[in-house]
Amino acid sequence: MSLTAGIVGLPNVGKSTIFNALTEAGAQSENYPFCTIDPNVGIVPVPDPRLDVIEAYIKTEDVIPATVEIVDIAGLVRGASEGEGLGNKFLANIREVTAILHVVRCFDDDNVVHVEGGVDPIRDVEIIDTELALADLQTVEGRLEKARRVAKSGEKEAIEQVKALELVYEGLAEGKTARSLDLTKRQWELVADCHLLTAKPVLFIANVRDDDLDGEHPHVQAVRELAESQQSGVVIVSGSIEAELSELDDDEQQEMLEGLGIDEPALNVLVREAYRLLGLQSFFTAGEKEIRAWTIPEGATAPEAAGAIHSDFENNFIRAEVYTVSDLENYGSEAEIRSAGQMRLEGKDYVVEDGDIMHIRHGA
Numbered sequence: 001m002s003l004t005a006g007i008v009g010l011p012n013v014g015k016s017t018i019f020n021a022l023t024e025a026g027a028q029s030e031n032y033p034f035c036t037i038d039p040n041v042g043i044v045p046v047p048d049p050r051l052d053v054i055e056a057y058i059k060t061e062d063v064i065p066a067t068v069e070i071v072d073i074a075g076l077v078r079g080a081s082e083g084e085g086l087g088n089k090f091l092a093n094i095r096e097v098t099a100i101l102h103v104v105r106c107f108d109d110d111n112v113v114h115v116e117g118g119v120d121p122i123r124d125v126e127i128i129d130t131e132l133a134l135a136d137l138q139t140v141e142g143r144l145e146k147a148r149r150v151a152k153s154g155e156k157e158a159i160e161q162v163k164a165l166e167l168v169y170e171g172l173a174e175g176k177t178a179r180s181l182d183l184t185k186r187q188w189e190l191v192a193d194c195h196l197l198t199a200k201p202v203l204f205i206a207n208v209r210d211d212d213l214d215g216e217h218p219h220v221q222a223v224r225e226l227a228e229s230q231q232s233g234v235v236i237v238s239g240s241i242e243a244e245l246s247e248l249d250d251d252e253q254q255e256m257l258e259g260l261g262i263d264e265p266a267l268n269v270l271v272r273e274a275y276r277l278l279g280l281q282s283f284f285t286a287g288e289k290e291i292r293a294w295t296i297p298e299g300a301t302a303p304e305a306a307g308a309i310h311s312d313f314e315n316n317f318i319r320a321e322v323y324t325v326s327d328l329e330n331y332g333s334e335a336e337i338r339s340a341g342q343m344r345l346e347g348k349d350y351v352v353e354d355g356d357i358m359h360i361r362h363g364a
Contacts, residue, residue: 004041004069005274006097007205008090010124013105014207014239019072021239022267024246040072046275047268048282048293050325050355057328058286066282066293068275071097091135095195099277100202101270102128106219107209121206121219122226132197133172139194140169157190164190172198180230203277204234205270210241213262235273237266281354284325285309302350306360316363320346322356 009015023042046066055063073093094100104121144165150158164187171181177198183191204227206220215224215236227234245253245265257264275281282293283305294308302322307314322344323337331337352358 003098003278003280004071004096005099005101005203005278006071006073006094007101007103008073008094008128009103010105010127013103013124015103016072017239017243018103018205018207018237018267018270019070021242021246022070022271024243041069042072043067043069044271046271046282046293047264048272050284051291051293053325054284054286054291054328054357057333058288058291060286060288060291062290064290064292066275066280066295068271068278068280070101070274073097091197094132094197094200098200099274100200101205101274101277102202103205103207104223106206106215106217106223107212109209119219121223125204125223125226129177129198130175133175133177136178136194136196136198137169137172139196140165140172140191143191143194144169160186161190163187165194168194168196177230201277202230202232203270203273204232206234206236207239208236210238213238213241213260213266233273233277235266235270237270242267281352283352283354283356283358285359286357296352298354300352301348302346302352302358302360303348305352305358306362309360313360313362317348318361318363320350320361321359322346322350324353324357325355328357 007015007019019040019042022044044067046068048065051063051065071093074090102125104124105119106121108119144162147158147161147165151162164183167183167187168178168181168191172178178196179199179201204223206215206223208215208217208220212220213236215221215234220234220236224234241260242265245256246267248256253265279298280295281298281300282295285292285294294305296305296308300308302320303314303317306317306320323334323342327337327342328334331340331342334343337343
């Protein structure tokens, strides 16, 4: 299963506006041929200023960023876990994604009706968390019945699984999310086949008015406090501004950003945070033909990074020549980095750092 981030939220919170702005911005990327896999699935370039730095020192024909897959998930309403509205579709879609981007409305506007009758971001979050938890309870209950039957035979793993499932069930019944539970690594392994919805990592997107880009409204502060309690992050986004920015060419966009007093679109931050939420990082290859950001999981070794380029490179890995973007800025060229003895030779056990620039050496 590919690593994907799903955008969720109640109706009329700005979820689809933000998704459309993300995909529109991706479609205008000069360096990556944006594509839509499905009407609600897009592959979006990950903005990375380090690519521009590398290109300043290594002239190339093409620059290719990393990408992240983002899914616009059907809107959710109360009763989704019982199939209300598009509940079944929502739950099926969210089960397939790796991480959740939770859009929360943090602005008041009489012209935009809220499905719950008024704006209350904490209530909105609780509605979705409750529906996911109820769905998880149904799943865990079914697994528990099977595990208990097997455990009666005395099978050790089934007995362990029953204990782990009971801990999860109790936590969910108390209104907790699975990700907040204090389970051991072994216990997580025993409940992994439940594919718990509330175990997925979450990034909150506070959708604000265009005059609150710093997120000073009490609604935003409430979301920040909730996110901190859940050890989650928050990105402040004005969906209306991002939608407008996504339709502008580079010069017009820069002019608008300067007028707003910000350095880059908030969606750039959102995409980078989504990338990190998925546990992903980038390493670079750089040459005359292309400079490219390659996606690898955090903690990947040099041979695994080589495999991101081609499976043969991983199978026949010999070593990697490694330097950093800072090295390039300090010395000005790969030749000077080598001359200064700063080009490192790393073997099969090397754990790749985010932002490494690498030359992979491999056998035939």
